[in-house]
Amino acid sequence: MATNDIQGASGLERLQRVAARLRPLRWPLLAVLLLSIGAFAAATIGRAPANWAQPAFIGGIWSLLTLSFVTGFRAVPARIERGLLRRGLRSLHRGAYWLLALLTVVATVATALLTLRLLLYAG
Numbered sequence: 001m002a003t004n005d006i007q008g009a010s011g012l013e014r015l016q017r018v019a020a021r022l023r024p025l026r027w028p029l030l031a032v033l034l035l036s037i038g039a040f041a042a043a044t045i046g047r048a049p050a051n052w053a054q055p056a057f058i059g060g061i062w063s064l065l066t067l068s069f070v071t072g073f074r075a076v077p078a079r080i081e082r083g084l085l086r087r088g089l090r091s092l093h094r095g096a097y098w099l100l101a102l103l104t105v106v107a108t109v110a111t112a113l114l115t116l117r118l119l120l121y122a123g
Contacts, residue, residue: 012076012097019073022066029067036060054122058115065104065111072100 039056042048077093 010079012073012094012101015073015101016076019070022070023074026067026070029063029070032063033060033067036063054118058118061111061114065107069104072104073097 036056036059039048039052040060043050043053043056076097077090079090079094
């Protein structure tokens, strides 16, 4: 990716590029999510060692967050549109993507804090 491409792109287009680069990881992320759910369930009902629950929970949360990012920013609507009504609708659509980006940042920070808390303060 050239430096000029990055400088001319808005934040949403940058997120779309990052999601496009992570797109080949969809299936491995889904596999990690399913394995994490299985390990967490097995540890919860007593079929697996209890110390499996915490890493399974952390792995599941991170894989779910990354998978939702990759699928959520797969196709961001373009900025330019002709006509006042179309431009207004496109602005609303892009505004929803900005809200999704903000929620993704908040979820990432919350997940990072939860991970640190579970890893550092777990007994």
